Amino acid sequence: MSEAQKKKLIKVSTVPTSLNTFCYGQLKMLSEHYEVVAVSSPMKELDEIHKREGVRCIGIPMERHISLIKDFKSLVAMTKLFHKEKPDIVHSITPKAGLISMVAAWLNHVPVRMHTYTGLVFPTAHGIKKAVLVAMDKLLCHCATYINPEGFGVKNDLSAITSKPMHIIGHGNVRGIDLDYWKRDVSCNVSKELQEKIEGSFVFLFVGRLVKDKGINELVEAFKRLQSENIKKIKLLLVGRFEENLDPLKPETKKEIDNNPDIITVGAVEDVRPFYSVSDIFVFPSYREGFPNTVLEAGAMELPQIVTDINGANEIIKDKWNGLIIPPHRVDDIWNAMKQLMSDEKLRRIMSNNARKMVAERFDQKYLWGELLKTYNTLTQE
Numbered sequence: 001m002s003e004a005q006k007k008k009l010i011k012v013s014t015v016p017t018s019l020n021t022f023c024y025g026q027l028k029m030l031s032e033h034y035e036v037v038a039v040s041s042p043m044k045e046l047d048e049i050h051k052r053e054g055v056r057c058i059g060i061p062m063e064r065h066i067s068l069i070k071d072f073k074s075l076v077a078m079t080k081l082f083h084k085e086k087p088d089i090v091h092s093i094t095p096k097a098g099l100i101s102m103v104a105a106w107l108n109h110v111p112v113r114m115h116t117y118t119g120l121v122f123p124t125a126h127g128i129k130k131a132v133l134v135a136m137d138k139l140l141c142h143c144a145t146y147i148n149p150e151g152f153g154v155k156n157d158l159s160a161i162t163s164k165p166m167h168i169i170g171h172g173n174v175r176g177i178d179l180d181y182w183k184r185d186v187s188c189n190v191s192k193e194l195q196e197k198i199e200g201s202f203v204f205l206f207v208g209r210l211v212k213d214k215g216i217n218e219l220v221e222a223f224k225r226l227q228s229e230n231i232k233k234i235k236l237l238l239v240g241r242f243e244e245n246l247d248p249l250k251p252e253t254k255k256e257i258d259n260n261p262d263i264i265t266v267g268a269v270e271d272v273r274p275f276y277s278v279s280d281i282f283v284f285p286s287y288r289e290g291f292p293n294t295v296l297e298a299g300a301m302e303l304p305q306i307v308t309d310i311n312g313a314n315e316i317i318k319d320k321w322n323g324l325i326i327p328p329h330r331v332d333d334i335w336n337a338m339k340q341l342m343s344d345e346k347l348r349r350i351m352s353n354n355a356r357k358m359v360a361e362r363f364d365q366k367y368l369w370g371e372l373l374k375t376y377n378t379l380t381q382e
Contacts, residue, residue: 007380008035010037011023012091013093014041014064014096015045020048021175023053023175025178031054034089038050038055039058040059040060042059043059061073075103078101089112090104090114093115094118098140102139103143106143114145114146115148117148120158120311141164146167146375150168151172151290151291152315154291157311170371173293174368174372177296177359177364183356184356189274190278201235203279203280204235205275206283214284215329216249216285218285219236220253222332223263229339234262237275237279239275273301281303281348288311289310291315304323304355306326306334306337308326318354321350322354322357
């Protein structure tokens with residue numbers, strides 16, 4: 001099919017990191033069927049996406065937090081862009097980009113206005129903040145023609161603010177897992193210094209932003225308690241960045257991370273596979289999620305997991321089959337689950353054997369990309 005014959009698809013995210021997270025390789029695949037344009041804030045990563053995916057990329061400044069003047073400027077720029085490009089589909093994948101692009105697409109009468117909810121903030125917010133977030137999501141849903149919640153938990157939360165039909169694609173995850181990339185036999189290339197630090201230790205792993213909302217305060221407290229029991233030599237490996245300005249940890253938690261030699265931080269890294277490979281248990285005590293990709297990654301890497309009973313995580317983990325599900329916010333439950341799995345090698349082996357099987361059966365990337373393409377084709381033919 002020539003470029004002139006292809007229908008135009010614009011994918012929008014607030015920052016390019018989200019396009020890298022959710023659409024790595026996907027944009028290139030979609031460009032075989034559509035004229036694909038990626039729109040996000042003008043950052044270095046946008047140039048990298050253009051080179052890797054081979055699609056046109058356009059920068060429009062957008063703020064992740066609420067900023068009325070800047071948000072209005074973004075809306076004007078997005079509206080002008082859609083008027084010029086005349087897309088057949090606009091598909092947004094993050095909250096602020098979703099609001100701005102869905103309103104802009106509605107103003108331009110774009111035929112297919114699709115937003116994917118990878119998570120919701122309003123269910124855990126309070127007061128004025130919650131009211132503002134609900135109003136924003138109601139406006140977004142009003143302007144969209146196709147609402148795609150990433151999982152049944154997100155769909156259930158959304159039903160409180162919209163009566164529009166909602167559609168889950170595949171089994172819920174929008175990115176999927178490349179099973180050839182995420183596999184346990186990947187060569188371990190962690191630094192020699194880290195290898196020496198964890199040698200002979202039982203390693204608990206967390207991958208993600210090191211913030212309050214991810215349950216890091218409770219995780220560090222639970223690890224500290226387990227450490228004091230001296231059952232065996234243990235380490236806590238934290239892979240990700242701190243966000244002191246957006247969602248800071250308690251000062252005492254940060255101090256413990258900085259001063260405890262058995263808590264190891266490595267910052268944000270491009271390839272996290274080696275850290276999964278050297279770990280024994282993946283712990284994910286987050287307060288809320290849409291559909292956590294790290295839980296899928298850990299499953300593909302055959303790790304038993306401890307996750308909180310939240311959207312997405314409880315759709316990937318079956319309690320006592322490929323991991324343990326515990327309530328959020330509770331140090332005692334994290335500590336107890338960590339202690340249980342550390343002490344029960346047979347249970348860990350069963351969970352490890354089931355972990356990759358679950359991911360392969362429900363979240364294989366090729367299957368999910370195929371389902372997304374079918375959705376686009378159906379919507380543009382209606």
